[in-house]
Amino acid sequence: xxxxxxxxxxxxTLRIQRQNRASPHSPSPPPAAAAMASKPVTAPVPIxxxxxxxxxxxxxxxxxxxxxxxxEATSSRKTRSLPKELTTGALASFFLGFGSLFLLLASxxxx
Amino acid sequence: xxxxxxxxxxxxxxxxxxxxxxxxSSSAAQEIQILNAERxxxxxxxxxxxxxxLKVENTGKAAASEVxxxxxxxxxDHLAEVKAQAASGxxxxxxxxxxxxxxxxxxxxxxxxxxxRIALLNPLSPGxxxxxxxxxxxxxxxxxFPAEISQSEPQLVYYRDSAYIxxxxxxxxxxxxxxxxxxxxxxxSRVEPTNRAGMELKYGPYEDRPxxxxxxxxxxxxxxxxxxxVEELVREVEISHWGNLQITEHYTLAHGGAKLKGVFSRVDYxxxxxxxxxxxxxxxxxxxxxxxxxxxxxxxIGNISSSRLRTDSRKSELEIEPRYPLFGGWKSTFVIGYxxxxxxxxFESTDGKRYLNFTFGCPLSGTVVDKLTVKVxxxxxxxxxxxxxxxxxxxxxxxKYSYLDVVGRPVLVLEKKNVVPEHNTLFQVYYSxxxxxxxxxxxxxxxxVFFLFAACVAYLHIDVSIRKR
Numbered sequence: 160x161x162x163x164x165x166x167x168x169x170x171x172t173l174r175i176q177r178q179n180r181a182s183p184h185s186p187s188p189p190p191a192a193a194a195m196a197s198k199p200v201t202a203p204v205p206i207x208x209x210x211x212x213x214x215x216x217x218x219x220x221x222x223x224x225x226x227x228x229x230x231e232a233t234s235s236r237k238t239r240s241l242p243k244e245l246t247t248g249a250l251a252s253f254f255l256g257f258g259s260l261f262l263l264l265a266s267x268x269x270x
Numbered sequence: 271x272x273x274x275x276x277x278x279x280x281x282x283x284x285x286x287x288x289x290x291x292x293x294x295s296s297s298a299a300q301e302i303q304i305l306n307a308e309r310x311x312x313x314x315x316x317x318x319x320x321x322x323x324l325k326v327e328n329t330g331k332a333a334a335s336e337v338x339x340x341x342x343x344x345x346x347d348h349l350a351e352v353k354a355q356a357a358s359g360x361x362x363x364x365x366x367x368x369x370x371x372x373x374x375x376x377x378x379x380x381x382x383x384x385x386x387r388i389a390l391l392n393p394l395s396p397g398x399x400x401x402x403x404x405x406x407x408x409x410x411x412x413x414x415f416p417a418e419i420s421q422s423e424p425q426l427v428y429y430r431d432s433a434y435i436x437x438x439x440x441x442x443x444x445x446x447x448x449x450x451x452x453x454x455x456x457x458x459s460r461v462e463p464t465n466r467a468g469m470e471l472k473y474g475p476y477e478d479r480p481x482x483x484x485x486x487x488x489x490x491x492x493x494x495x496x497x498x499x500v501e502e503l504v505r506e507v508e509i510s511h512w513g514n515l516q517i518t519e520h521y522t523l524a525h526g527g528a529k530l531k532g533v534f535s536r537v538d539y540x541x542x543x544x545x546x547x548x549x550x551x552x553x554x555x556x557x558x559x560x561x562x563x564x565x566x567x568x569x570x571i572g573n574i575s576s577s578r579l580r581t582d583s584r585k586s587e588l589e590i591e592p593r594y595p596l597f598g599g600w601k602s603t604f605v606i607g608y609x610x611x612x613x614x615x616x617f618e619s620t621d622g623k624r625y626l627n628f629t630f631g632c633p634l635s636g637t638v639v640d641k642l643t644v645k646v647x648x649x650x651x652x653x654x655x656x657x658x659x660x661x662x663x664x665x666x667x668x669x670k671y672s673y674l675d676v677v678g679r680p681v682l683v684l685e686k687k688n689v690v691p692e693h694n695t696l697f698q699v700y701y702s703x704x705x706x707x708x709x710x711x712x713x714x715x716x717x718x719v720f721f722l723f724a725a726c727v728a729y730l731h732i733d734v735s736i737r738k739r
Contacts, residue, residue: 202513267609
């Protein structure tokens, strides 16, 4: 009977040690939640696209900014139209804003 | 002061032993008796791991649904974890079922004894026997003696325990085995029958001891295994829904063994590694999850380059070497940080709430953490955070202001004292989050840039001339 408990003791401690040694950070949902079929939460945009999106959006934004300033420089006070300026500005700021967000994400600053 | 402390302690233990000899009035606890108890104490590392096998018999008339465990006050303060399981079956076909263990108050226990209640799965009917296995761990229970050693001496420690297992029940037969890390045992108390064979000390078998019987024993042995104690660890887990989990860990590491006396000779340490600084340690292993990126190891001076990261598909191992080897009483503080992919740890449950499934506990293996704080930083706009942790922790909320924050991010802080590697299990933090809030960050950037354009337009349209153009 003593030998049985020797083995049991060894098994218990081995199991604990194995539990500690084997990575407990297994990326699987906990058992209770697995029954609820939980799905992993992923980023809205695939992470591999971040640098590409940053470059494209920023370049489009800068092109529209350039067109905005060219319009401002070439038009005179009479021919200027406020709605056109504001729409160009809004479009440029949209692309520049999202482009800088993706730039931050691509460089590792996960905001 | 050392002598008077020891005298006080032995006096307390003697009073304890005297009290136990007084007849204990029969109470509900006496309906159970333990037929056979075997205790195996493993003193190989700095954590004392005790494995207790109890063969319990119900001698009363009513069915017993719980079994009580008790620990002396000195052990109760250092108790890190108590686990129990019910063993059934024979030899190879043994099955183990984990049992619930909760601290409880037993009114007639001797003063200071801490009791735990093990809830049995099936109540034990009168006359029936059952085998219960208990595993518990004690930290800081090995006292270095001598308290200060020089560089060339080995580390010797005291371990104090009782030859008789402290239990609220009568024990018919009991044996205690103590396993030491080496064969160098300087002295041990004798409570006959006592035997020593190599690295194992055997106290027992003792027949028919009454409840709460206690006989203090002292074992003085050599233990050179690293006494790595993390005095304080603050782990911050920052969740970003854009796809990353950033973990920053601030460590205060100390050597918890015998303090170093005299000077530290680097020449001796490097030229004779087997004879110099045998109880010191110079590297530690941190087990990190797989797919970890951007790992850094730095302290207040700057980056510490003495580290190695080995990754594979299932786990990553970071082996760190502090700037100097740690001898008794020496401390080191550093920061380890790393990033993890979000989809491995953040999930959405069917009721719409999101939850983080992460490990609680120090990734450094073989260390004892005196105070562990885990801070889970939830994204801005998260509501109703709640944590599900397998053991008791203290919780409270804080706010953290990070990148592009307006109202701040809610932080759920979990604190626990006396953490051992056993506590490196998964815990969950549930919260509800409306995905619309993710747009808050890009819209903030867009509106800032638009404000600049609007300012341009306004400047070009405003006429500040005095003369009419």
